[in-house]
Amino acid sequence: MRIHRRTLLALALATGLTAPSLALAADDGIKIGLLATFEGPFTVLGEDGERGAMTAVEEVGGKVAGKTIEIVKGSSDASPDSAVRAARKLVEQDGVKVLVGPLSGDEGLAVKDYAKTQPTVTFINGTSAAQDTTLRNPAENFFRFSTDGAQWMAGLGTYAFNDKGYKKVATVAEDYSFPYTQVFGFMAEFCKAGGKVPSKSWVPIGNKDYSSVIAAIPDDVDAIYVALGGADAVNFLTQYQQSGGTAPLIGGSITVDQTVLTSKGKLRDVLIGTPAAGPTADTNDSPSWMKFLEQYKKQPGAFPSPSLFAHGYYVNMKAALLALEQAGGDVSDGGAKLRDALSKLSFDTPTGKVSLDKNRNAIADIFLTEVTEGADGNLLNKLVKVVSQVNQTLGIPEDEFMKLGAVNRDNPSCP
Amino acid sequence: MSLTLAAQDAAPQQTWLEKLGPGHIILAVALVLYPLVASDFFLTQIGGYSLIFGMLALSLMMLAGYGGMVSLAQITVAGIAAYAIAILGNNNSNVLGFGWPWWLAAPFAVLAAAVASALIGWISVRTEGIYTIMITLAIATATYYFAQQNYAIFNGHSGYAGIHAPSFWGVNWRDPKAFYYLCLGFAVLSYAAILYGARSTFGLTLQAIRDNPRRMRALGYDVTAHKVFAWFLAGIIAGLAGVLLVWFNGRVSPGTIGVDVAIDVLIIAVIGGLQHPIGPFLGALVVVLMQTFAIDIVGAERFNTLIGLVFLVIVFVSPDGILGLWGRIKPYLAQESLRSGP
Numbered sequence: 172m173r174i175h176r177r178t179l180l181a182l183a184l185a186t187g188l189t190a191p192s193l194a195l196a197a198d199d200g201i202k203i204g205l206l207a208t209f210e211g212p213f214t215v216l217g218e219d220g221e222r223g224a225m226t227a228v229e230e231v232g233g234k235v236a237g238k239t240i241e242i243v244k245g246s247s248d249a250s251p252d253s254a255v256r257a258a259r260k261l262v263e264q265d266g267v268k269v270l271v272g273p274l275s276g277d278e279g280l281a282v283k284d285y286a287k288t289q290p291t292v293t294f295i296n297g298t299s300a301a302q303d304t305t306l307r308n309p310a311e312n313f314f315r316f317s318t319d320g321a322q323w324m325a326g327l328g329t330y331a332f333n334d335k336g337y338k339k340v341a342t343v344a345e346d347y348s349f350p351y352t353q354v355f356g357f358m359a360e361f362c363k364a365g366g367k368v369p370s371k372s373w374v375p376i377g378n379k380d381y382s383s384v385i386a387a388i389p390d391d392v393d394a395i396y397v398a399l400g401g402a403d404a405v406n407f408l409t410q411y412q413q414s415g416g417t418a419p420l421i422g423g424s425i426t427v428d429q430t431v432l433t434s435k436g437k438l439r440d441v442l443i444g445t446p447a448a449g450p451t452a453d454t455n456d457s458p459s460w461m462k463f464l465e466q467y468k469k470q471p472g473a474f475p476s477p478s479l480f481a482h483g484y485y486v487n488m489k490a491a492l493l494a495l496e497q498a499g500g501d502v503s504d505g506g507a508k509l510r511d512a513l514s515k516l517s518f519d520t521p522t523g524k525v526s527l528d529k530n531r532n533a534i535a536d537i538f539l540t541e542v543t544e545g546a547d548g549n550l551l552n553k554l555v556k557v558v559s560q561v562n563q564t565l566g567i568p569e570d571e572f573m574k575l576g577a578v579n580r581d582n583p584s585c586p
Numbered sequence: 587m588s589l590t591l592a593a594q595d596a597a598p599q600q601t602w603l604e605k606l607g608p609g610h611i612i613l614a615v616a617l618v619l620y621p622l623v624a625s626d627f628f629l630t631q632i633g634g635y636s637l638i639f640g641m642l643a644l645s646l647m648m649l650a651g652y653g654g655m656v657s658l659a660q661i662t663v664a665g666i667a668a669y670a671i672a673i674l675g676n677n678n679s680n681v682l683g684f685g686w687p688w689w690l691a692a693p694f695a696v697l698a699a700a701v702a703s704a705l706i707g708w709i710s711v712r713t714e715g716i717y718t719i720m721i722t723l724a725i726a727t728a729t730y731y732f733a734q735q736n737y738a739i740f741n742g743h744s745g746y747a748g749i750h751a752p753s754f755w756g757v758n759w760r761d762p763k764a765f766y767y768l769c770l771g772f773a774v775l776s777y778a779a780i781l782y783g784a785r786s787t788f789g790l791t792l793q794a795i796r797d798n799p800r801r802m803r804a805l806g807y808d809v810t811a812h813k814v815f816a817w818f819l820a821g822i823i824a825g826l827a828g829v830l831l832v833w834f835n836g837r838v839s840p841g842t843i844g845v846d847v848a849i850d851v852l853i854i855a856v857i858g859g860l861q862h863p864i865g866p867f868l869g870a871l872v873v874v875l876m877q878t879f880a881i882d883i884v885g886a887e888r889f890n891t892l893i894g895l896v897f898l899v900i901v902f903v904s905p906d907g908i909l910g911l912w913g914r915i916k917p918y919l920a921q922e923s924l925r926s927g928p
Binding site: 207209210218221243244245246248250251252253255256259260263264277280281284346347348375376580 | 625626627628631731734735737742743744745747748835836837839840841842844846878881882885886887889890
């Protein structure tokens with residue numbers, strides 16, 4: 172009798188383990204995986220990325236090539252391990268053939284490596300912007316319609332040196348591949364123009380106490396270049412101000428993003444006048460951006476203006492949908508038709524035309540901005556200049572660009 | 587000593603099959619046949635991953651259940667083995683990577699983990715109860731931040747990628763089936779070792795030390811040495827889990843050994859139950875299933891709340907974890923045949 176019960180228990184356990192895999196019944200919809208940070212330090216950013224992706228889905232009425240779109244979400248906590256685990260679950264368990272994501276730099280590098288083991292699945296970036304996701308050793312089935320972190324900095328270094336007159340700048344950035352790429356993009360122009368960067372501080376993601384970092388910033392710098400995101404940016408800026416720091420700021424693309432500009436407190440006064448560059452500008456008044464803004468605001472919990480995460484996920488999801496439409500929603504051939512359509516795709520986004528280079532990385536317009544107070548009291552990134560059609564090598568010939576070496580904490584350097 | 591002998595004498599002669607018990611045999615058959623019904627995803631991402639975290643929690647269960655020492659540093663020990671594999675073997679991060687063959691790197695990694703575990707034990711056996719938890723948490727946190735910011739050895743935030751499981755005997759051991767059996771083999775080995783070890787002289791001494799260290803010291807036992815050796819043994823199991831984990835992920839970074847993972851291991855052990863070595867594996871299965879599928883049940887915004895609630899309910903209903911639940915149902919089932927039918 173006892174054995175019998177245990178057998179039953181074991182059987183129940185075994186069926187319980189296998190049953191979910193049986194639920195993978197075929198239907199006529201098309202499944203798209205959406206991988207973003209729904210936990211950890213970048214949760215707010217991930218949620219805005221989701222809003223952007225859903226904006227693109229709702230624009231087409233939730234249907235592509237006559238098939239209903241089913242979005243399957245996966246969550247990571249900004250660590251590469253969790254991103255790959257979430258991607259594996261979406262691909263191997265949920266059976267998605269198109270995956271949009273991930274959000275942050277090192278996640279992108281890890282997912283690119285994973286993409287190489289899944290040649291029949293098409294990976295389209297979310298907003299991850301590390302340079303080497305597409306520049307060195309790229310994956311055939313990984314596409315990035317959002318530009319990388321160095322491209323986002325186009326025009327900023329020159330502007331800071333020539334127009335703002337900063338000769339000496341210290342940098343404070345998070346210690347992983349995306350901020351390396353951003354600092355690289357800024358310094359490439361700034362050092363070329365004749366500027367000096369005597370001190371570079373790298374802080375871990377999620378750092379709370381910046382007193383030692385602030386103490387290490389030299390007194391005689393003209394400005395501080397800050398490439399921190401979300402809570403990290405707010406913490407650093409608040410503590411810098413409280414410690415009596417007065418040097419003006421130069422922002423990385425996510426430092427003065429809407430996720431930071433909407434924060435409350437005295438921080439606002441410090442932020443006004445901060446130049447930055449990125450793939451979006453809040454005061455962009457082109458009709459396509461206004462249309463996007465209107466669509467985006469329909470999403471629950473939307474910011475006054477979409478962050479670059481909403482924008483990046485929107486552009487990449489839009490690209491996925493356009494290519495799927497061209498391929499007739501057919502991914503049964505291992506996605507070959509879809510990838511062919513993707514690599515030839517060139518379309519108008521809310522921020523101008525985007526097309527891909529041979530490494531499947533975007534060539535697109537970049538916006539030089541400055542923080543100002545809007546009419547309703549909200550802080551906004553005012554558009555200063557559009558740098559049109561920036562490619563991944565920042566206009567430098569490719570072989571010359573590759574000689575600059577891979578981005579890391581020590582490269583580039585101009586003390 | 588006399589205690590052990592008495593226990594052995596009292597047991598009647600049994601064949602090894604009887605000793606094993608029907609429960610173990612059925613479980614073993616089910617686990618061996620599992621690949622026949624499971625998809626690749628369920629083999630590795632659920633099966634293999636649960637077995638790896640089961641082993642990690644098993645090493646904690648051994649320390650906590652038999653030694654009375656609750657450790658939050660088990661994932662740190664596993665992390666040392668994982669980093670050792672990346673550093674001694676091959677990786678594609680262009681940092682270190684001595685290119686040792688797996689049969690040299692893997693045993694060395696496990697040994698390094700065991701020695702590190704003994705060191706952690708040596709530091710923490712001076713403390714008791716909540717202070718052991720605190721000191722091991724401190725070690726885990728310090729190691730995490732050190733790995734995050736050290737570039738010469740740990741390669742900072744991005745860690746190491748491109749680590750491959752070995753291929754030999756014509757088998758690529760990262761293939762779903764092969765990897766599942768690899769995990770299963772080591773899990774069974776660890777499980778059996780703990781079962782046997784708990785009845786061994788050392789195991790009984792350790793339990794006696796847990797219950798009354800003062801008396802054991804008076805009897806002439808070296809309490810510290812026994813405890814540190816327990817840490818060493820737990821380190822071997824955690825180290826094996828670490829090697830499997832790095833082969834599983836193909837990469838290791840500070841996120842692998844973060845404080846949240848350290849707490850996950852403790853949750854697994856508590857959810858599963860600390861009285862029997864099967865508990866950690868049950869706990870690991872529940873936790874891995876929840877972490878994988880909660881997002882499908884309640885959506886991306888609140889799935890961590892659901893996971894937390896389920897754990898709360900388990901601990902609330904049965905303070906001894908899933909094992910305790912079974913312990914309560916079992917007497918009821920055993921008496922059912924005595925009840926009159928309807």
